[in-house]
Amino acid sequence: MNLFTHWAPGILNKIGPFMEIDMxxxxxETIxxxxxxxxxxxxxxxxxxVAKPLDDSKQSxxxxxxxxxxxGNYLYLWKCPSSRTWDELKRNTTRKKAEAVICT
Incomplete structure (x- = not known):
């Protein structure tokens, strides 16, 4: 799960977490x-x-x-595009033991 928060004084009224949902x-169904x-x-x-009508077909x-x-908290739901493969994630997290694991 990924979690982000957004805050823009004078633009957004409420702070809320930005969550990746079940792929x-x-x-x-989630909503x-x-x-x-x-x-x-x-x-x-x-x-x-960023409020907008639901469209699960959009891949972005x-x-x-x-x-x-x-x-009263705002939750920003995000779904990883189908073009993203988890093989890429595994390949990009291989590091030497002395280095921190970084996901790109």
Whole structure:
């Protein structure tokens, strides 16, 4: 799981984590679970600059959906594009023992 936070004074009203979601499940299924537990789908760009309608078919590195959890926190859901292979990740993390493991 990856987690980022966004903050832009005067642009974004709320800080929220940016999370990578389950790669094997449709985005709609993940959002239905969140909504079922009291969350809200944010579509208003005045509340979150990256808010937009759901489109699980888009393959990009941008956030796919903005959710407000029951406590009022914004969650920026992101799904890795299908073009990303995990073989690349393994190849790029091989380092000598003395070096830190860096994922690129």
């Amino acid at each position: 094997e499940r449709p985005l709609e 239905e679970k969140i909504l079922g537990h009291g969350g809200k789908l944010i579509l208003d760009k005045s509340k979150a600059v 590195w941008e956030p796919h959906a903005v959710i407000e959890d029951p406590a």
